[in-house]
Amino acid sequence: MPGMTAYVGFSELCSPKKGEYVFVSSTFGAVGQVVGQLAKLMGCFVVGSAGSKEKVDILKSKFGFDKAFNYKEEHDLDAALKRCFPEGIDIYFDNVGGKMLDAVLLNMRFHGRIAVAGMISQYNLDQPEGIRNLLSLVYKRIRMEGFTVYDYYHLFPNFIGLVLPYIREGKMAYVEDTAEGLENGPAALIGIFSGQNVGKQVVVVARE
Amino acid sequence: MPGMTAYVGFSELCSPKKGEYVFVSSTFGAVGQVVGQLAKLMGCFVVGSAGSKEKVDILKSKFGFDKAFNYKEEHDLDAALKRCFPEGIDIYFDNVGGKMLDAVLLNMRFHGRIAVAGMISQYNLDQPEGIRNLLSLVYKRIRMEGFTVYDYYHLFPNFIGLVLPYIREGKMAYVEDTAEGLENGPAALIGIFSGQNVGKQVVVVARE
Numbered sequence: 001m002p003g004m005t006a007y008v009g010f011s012e013l014c015s016p017k018k019g020e021y022v023f024v025s026s027t028f029g030a031v032g033q034v035v036g037q038l039a040k041l042m043g044c045f046v047v048g049s050a051g052s053k054e055k056v057d058i059l060k061s062k063f064g065f066d067k068a069f070n071y072k073e074e075h076d077l078d079a080a081l082k083r084c085f086p087e088g089i090d091i092y093f094d095n096v097g098g099k100m101l102d103a104v105l106l107n108m109r110f111h112g113r114i115a116v117a118g119m120i121s122q123y124n125l126d127q128p129e130g131i132r133n134l135l136s137l138v139y140k141r142i143r144m145e146g147f148t149v150y151d152y153y154h155l156f157p158n159f160i161g162l163v164l165p166y167i168r169e170g171k172m173a174y175v176e177d178t179a180e181g182l183e184n185g186p187a188a189l190i191g192i193f194s195g196q197n198v199g200k201q202v203v204v205v206a207r208e
Numbered sequence: 209m210p211g212m213t214a215y216v217g218f219s220e221l222c223s224p225k226k227g228e229y230v231f232v233s234s235t236f237g238a239v240g241q242v243v244g245q246l247a248k249l250m251g252c253f254v255v256g257s258a259g260s261k262e263k264v265d266i267l268k269s270k271f272g273f274d275k276a277f278n279y280k281e282e283h284d285l286d287a288a289l290k291r292c293f294p295e296g297i298d299i300y301f302d303n304v305g306g307k308m309l310d311a312v313l314l315n316m317r318f319h320g321r322i323a324v325a326g327m328i329s330q331y332n333l334d335q336p337e338g339i340r341n342l343l344s345l346v347y348k349r350i351r352m353e354g355f356t357v358y359d360y361y362h363l364f365p366n367f368i369g370l371v372l373p374y375i376r377e378g379k380m381a382y383v384e385d386t387a388e389g390l391e392n393g394p395a396a397l398i399g400i401f402s403g404q405n406v407g408k409q410v411v412v413v414a415r416e
């Protein structure tokens with residue numbers, strides 16, 4: 001499902017072209033790491049954000065991202081994005097919403113596309129943060145679309161056709177975070193919301 | 209140009225279908241009145257908002273809107289929209305942004321479409337208002353797109369082909385607000401931002 005979400009949001013909704021500038025937030029999540037690799041394989045310039053130096057290093061070394069930054073260490077997300085994208089962003093795959101989305105809107109290029117798979121930064125707030133830079137949608141003719149993979153299962157064969165060769169050729173990597181035992185499930189779930197997981201969070205109930 | 213803007217945003221970007229629920233803000237502006245009439249001619253259920261009782265009455269009597277409300281008299285825009293759209297909104301043609309957009313997001317239906325032609329409520333603010341309900345984009349799989357008519361001039365023949373018969377048959381009405389003399393231009397311009405104009409604001413420099 002994470003792989004399909006990545007495929008639908010990036011390849012189908014954002015119509016990427018070779019050489020375009022792509023930003024993926026929460027890049028170390030199960031969806032983000034696939035989006036970033038699909039974008040690299042398409043010949044895009046890809047930047048990711050994650051919540052620790054360890055994750056940022058893996059994004060660049062293991063996944064081959066062009067740049068990556070630790071959003072927890074950046075006091076000014078707008079400045080971080082301008083540093084990584086002096087030419088601006090063509091495609092933003094949004095997993096987090098909130099302040100990151102607001103900063104991205106300031107850095108989008110004309111005719112940019114934003115696929116919104118989730119807004120994890122907002123789920124546990126009493127009141128969601130206000131997004132102030134939506135005027136960019138008009139000034140820069142941007143399309144922004146929320147989606148869920150459940151509407152696109154008919155595209156599963158296309159997804160498999162695209163991804164399976166890459167996996168067989170070792171061109172796609174995958175990182176999972178395994179919690180052993182059901183008793184560790186609740187802590188693993190809570191950890192997702194503070195970025196504790198390194199890749200897809202899996203809970204192994206029993207190894208047999 | 210206003211007619212083309214209406215056509216592009218509504219007919220091209222929002223792919224309207226007969227029977228869908230359509231909301232147009234700032235309906236008495238040059239763009240809004242055309243959007244509303246195109247939607248009615250397509251067999252949609254159409255609601256508009258305007259800033260005076262006089263305008264609201266004309267929307268219903270002259271333009272044949274299904275419902276209309278005076279946004280200046282509604283303390284709770286969310287409640288006003290729920291009253292007009294108990295089933296929710298399929299298409300929102302946004303001319304104003306801000307609080308109206310935020311309330312609309314709460315009332316969109318699944319797979320809704322929002323065309324953003326402008327956000328006039330935000331242009332003269334030191335800091336734009338925060339939009340808090342963007343999570344609806346994900347929950348309801350909504351597409352939101354900013355656009356400008358300049359990108360769509362190649363569709364001018366389609367627009368003329370659609371609209372000219374309606375105008376000839378008297379099926380489309382138009383309201384203009386005329387300021388006489390260049391000396392009245394500045395006040396007319398300022399009036400647009402407080403909703404003083406009744407329809408397209410025109411300044412007649414000389415009648416000859």
